[in-house]
Amino acid sequence: MVGKHQSEWTAEDKKKEDLDNVAKDILYKTLDKNMFNKIKTCSTAKEIWENLTQLCEGIDQTKENKLTVAIQKFDNFKMKHGKTLSEFDECFSCIIIELILLGKEFSNREFALKVVRALPKEWDVKTVAMREPKDLNKLASWPFR
Incomplete structure (x- = not known):
């Protein structure tokens, strides 16, 4: 035309x-x-x-910056004192969804390891048990796949 x-x-x-x-x-x-x-x-x-x-x-540079910020959020994510497990899960899920939308891929095992590492000291007894290889593989069936 x-x-x-x-x-x-x-x-x-x-x-x-x-x-x-x-x-x-x-x-x-x-x-x-x-x-x-x-x-x-x-x-x-x-x-x-x-x-x-x-x-x-945004342009490619903006997308790259957003991805960098989202990865930093993921790397620095910890369960805050006084937060419930549901609140922790909700915040973590938001970060994961943001990363996925920006094209970053993690294995389910990486998600599970991050969750275990992000829990506070009060959870140490439980996280030690979860870190056993057989138990961590069970945790790796994260719902974002």
Whole structure:
């Protein structure tokens, strides 16, 4: 359709234009005013999508920075004093999901080791028992796989 006047469009060109308009309409309806202002000059749904992807996910350097921060969160994660096991699990799950969404992969064994290491001193008796190779392999059936 590029370079064609509207009067020269074929039925296929018109169909593509209609689909593009539907896609743009869907995208416009899902955006808040701030995001809409950032993409309102885009002429096609594809262009809108590419701009939104860059705005939301960031360029490769931004993605790399997000991954670095998420890995640091994972490495430094510890169960805080006074927190319940449910709260610990919820925080840990959020970090794991963030890492997975950023493309970082860990084995179930790595997840299990991290959990054991992140527990406080009061859990030492239990973690020693869990560190036995046979028990750690049982723990490695983490639900994020």
